[in-house]
Amino acid sequence: MRTTRLTLAAAALAASTALASAQDGGQLNIYNWGNYTSPEMIEKFEQETGIDVTVTDYDSNDTALTRIRAGGHGFDIVVPSNNYVPIWVEAGLLQELDPAEIPNMENIAERWRDVPWDPNRTHTVPWQWGTTGVIVNTSVYDGDINTSAIFLDPPDELKGKINVIPEMTDVMNLAVNYVGGEACTNDRDILRQARDKLVEAKQHWIALDYGTVDAYAAGDIAAGVYWNGASMRARLANEDLAYGYPKEGYPVWMDSAGILTDAQNTENAKKFLNFVLEPENAAMISDFARYANGVEGSDAFMPEDMKTAPEIVVPAEHEEAAYFSVTCPAEVQQLYTQIWTELLR
Amino acid sequence: MSAVELAPHGADTTKPKARRGDIAWRWWLVMPALIVLLLAASGPLLIVLVYSFLEPGNFGGVVWNFSTDGWFQVFFTRDIFDETLVTPATAHLDIFWRSIKLALYTTLITAILGFPTAWFIATRAPDVRPIWLFLVTIPFWTNLVIRTFAIMEVIRNEGLVNNVLRGVGIVSAPIQMLFTDFAILLGMAYVFLPLMVLPLYASMEKLDFKLLEAGYDLYASRLRVLWHIVLPLVKPGFIAGSILVFIPAIGAYVTPRILGGGRNLMLGNLIELQFGQGRNWPLGSALALTLLVIVVIALLFYIRSTSQPEGQRHG
Numbered sequence: 174m175r176t177t178r179l180t181l182a183a184a185a186l187a188a189s190t191a192l193a194s195a196q197d198g199g200q201l202n203i204y205n206w207g208n209y210t211s212p213e214m215i216e217k218f219e220q221e222t223g224i225d226v227t228v229t230d231y232d233s234n235d236t237a238l239t240r241i242r243a244g245g246h247g248f249d250i251v252v253p254s255n256n257y258v259p260i261w262v263e264a265g266l267l268q269e270l271d272p273a274e275i276p277n278m279e280n281i282a283e284r285w286r287d288v289p290w291d292p293n294r295t296h297t298v299p300w301q302w303g304t305t306g307v308i309v310n311t312s313v314y315d316g317d318i319n320t321s322a323i324f325l326d327p328p329d330e331l332k333g334k335i336n337v338i339p340e341m342t343d344v345m346n347l348a349v350n351y352v353g354g355e356a357c358t359n360d361r362d363i364l365r366q367a368r369d370k371l372v373e374a375k376q377h378w379i380a381l382d383y384g385t386v387d388a389y390a391a392g393d394i395a396a397g398v399y400w401n402g403a404s405m406r407a408r409l410a411n412e413d414l415a416y417g418y419p420k421e422g423y424p425v426w427m428d429s430a431g432i433l434t435d436a437q438n439t440e441n442a443k444k445f446l447n448f449v450l451e452p453e454n455a456a457m458i459s460d461f462a463r464y465a466n467g468v469e470g471s472d473a474f475m476p477e478d479m480k481t482a483p484e485i486v487v488p489a490e491h492e493e494a495a496y497f498s499v500t501c502p503a504e505v506q507q508l509y510t511q512i513w514t515e516l517l518r
Numbered sequence: 519m520s521a522v523e524l525a526p527h528g529a530d531t532t533k534p535k536a537r538r539g540d541i542a543w544r545w546w547l548v549m550p551a552l553i554v555l556l557l558a559a560s561g562p563l564l565i566v567l568v569y570s571f572l573e574p575g576n577f578g579g580v581v582w583n584f585s586t587d588g589w590f591q592v593f594f595t596r597d598i599f600d601e602t603l604v605t606p607a608t609a610h611l612d613i614f615w616r617s618i619k620l621a622l623y624t625t626l627i628t629a630i631l632g633f634p635t636a637w638f639i640a641t642r643a644p645d646v647r648p649i650w651l652f653l654v655t656i657p658f659w660t661n662l663v664i665r666t667f668a669i670m671e672v673i674r675n676e677g678l679v680n681n682v683l684r685g686v687g688i689v690s691a692p693i694q695m696l697f698t699d700f701a702i703l704l705g706m707a708y709v710f711l712p713l714m715v716l717p718l719y720a721s722m723e724k725l726d727f728k729l730l731e732a733g734y735d736l737y738a739s740r741l742r743v744l745w746h747i748v749l750p751l752v753k754p755g756f757i758a759g760s761i762l763v764f765i766p767a768i769g770a771y772v773t774p775r776i777l778g779g780g781r782n783l784m785l786g787n788l789i790e791l792q793f794g795q796g797r798n799w800p801l802g803s804a805l806a807l808t809l810l811v812i813v814v815i816a817l818l819f820y821i822r823s824t825s826q827p828e829g830q831r832h833g
């Protein structure tokens with residue numbers, strides 16, 4: 174008898190808390206790249222839905238993957254890069270999405286619908302996308318900047334003033350493209366040329382560093398391998414800076430949001446994905462982190478300086494050299510690591 | 519016979535032998551620490567050891583098949599262009615050596631800078647010493663990365679030092695300090711200095727200054743007093759300080775990466791690379807254990823070489 178009463182009480186308690194959380198919208202825990210989630214957009218979402226949102230940062234795809242795999246994380250949404258999405262899906266870490274439940278998936282721009290890393294968008298929706306190219310201070314060097322020669326065969330003016338982001342796969346792929354190969358190639362001859370080119374070029378680099386918007390703006394560094402959005406931020410601080418799209422080939426990446434299989438707040442997560450696919454809200458994300466989103470119609474809401482930014486809107490003549498970055502096979506990754514270690518020995 | 523040597527021996531021999539119950543009780547006292555050590559140190563270490571003998575997973579992680587490839591790759595490289603060609607992994611050797619060198623230099627610099635600092639504090643009046651010690655520990659209040667970025671702001675081309683130098687007219691173009699070996703050593707010395715000063719101070723505080731006076735009375739020069747009296751007496755402080763500095767310094771990678779510009783890998787970076795972008799956890803584990811072995815060997819060697827001469831001198 175006693176047990177029954179207790180159970181009943183517990184059930185009543187559970188029901189009342191469930192009711193309470195339904196009233197205030199409950200929780201949503203987002204796990205995303207640092208400095209990447211627009212606070213205004215989150216505030217708007219909270220106001221509209223009454224859901225209490227917590228955002229936690231990570232600094233690399235590997236960090237996020239390791240933490241989620243370890244379990245007990247309590248997150249609902251994660252935003253991996255395109256080359257990592259297949260890993261997440263294959264490991265069964267992401268829920269399958271039902272377009273009927275997320276009607277705004279219709280707003281996904283044509284180009285980003287049926288993408289190689291997530292065919293038919295079964296598991297993720299676009300968050301932001303960008304390119305990896307080169308940045309050059311045109312007051313130091315005013316030649317052609319749409320080439321990887323900027324950091325692999327640098328002109329004399331730039332020697333000793335070049336920074337390269339320490340992203341092994343991106344830099345290796347740019348070098349492989351430069352010597353005429355395809356990203357993630359296994360062709361030993363191409364790899365040898367890429368290695369020789371890198372080893373030779375390294376003497377002209379001053380650093381392999383990440384956070385250098387200020388350094389570019391201040392003139393500490395005159396050129397380097399960089400991301401388009403960061404380059405735009407640097408240009409806004411110093412108008413001599415320009416972003417180049419290497420004609421030998423350059424990677425396009427997209428971070429996509431998905432719902433974790435063991436999410437506690439799946440319904441809220443779906444509401445959120447639907448929310449960020451609303452053009453106006455997608456534009457808020459872009460406005461914050463300065464990258465393009467993949468949502469049709471968001472242009473109308475984009476800030477004026479991004480609509481025309483040459484870093485964000487890829488000029489037609491440079492579209493051809495673009496390709497989606499992919500996850501290299503383990504065997505290639507090991508060769509890349511070996512060359513990279515050799516380069517930075 | 520030094521005062522330092524007296525203490526442990528005296529404590530052991532003058533007391534009556536501890537009863538069995540006492541000893542058992544002491545074991546209970548040490549239990550919590552032992553359990554924490556077992557769980558937090560030995561457990562993970564064991565996992566690292568096991569992982570180093572497995573195959574790498576396609577996307578990080580490991581596949582549960584026995585393999586010695588991880589260990590093989592620490593020491594040997596299969597030529598990328600001719601798989602039958604196996605050469606010693608000189609790239610890894612270079613990186614190991616760079617980290618060891620950096621740790622040695624850091625230890626040396628902090629010892630040279632730390633000695634006068636500790637001496638200064640130990641010779642203040644007893645009531646103001648805590649204030650000086652307190653000042654030494656202030657850097658610990660801030661996160662390492664933030665402190666490192668602060669140094670970066672000071673020494674960069676458009677930073678404080680260069681602006682002052684140019685303002686005063688000493689130099690016309692900025693001196694490139696950031697992203698050099700100088701920057702790395704500066705950062706390392708700054709970060710690790712307190713770890714040298716504190717043990718040095720601890721051993722100096724116990725120093726019997728009457729021994730110094732005795733030395734002067736016997737017409738010893740200041741240098742002789744320093745060399746024959748002070749240094750042997752504060753040696754335990756040097757040993758403790760060197761160990762505290764050397765071990766974390768050999769694995770340091772935040773400071774070298776930020777201030778050195780990342781053009782060359784440190785051991786820590788190399789290991790991180792295998793667990794991150796390289797997706798080769800077994801190699802990363804094997805490298806981490808190799809680092810551990812180096813540290814242990816260095817420690818044993820150091821302790822042996824520093825404890826022997828003292829025994830001889832007094833024996």
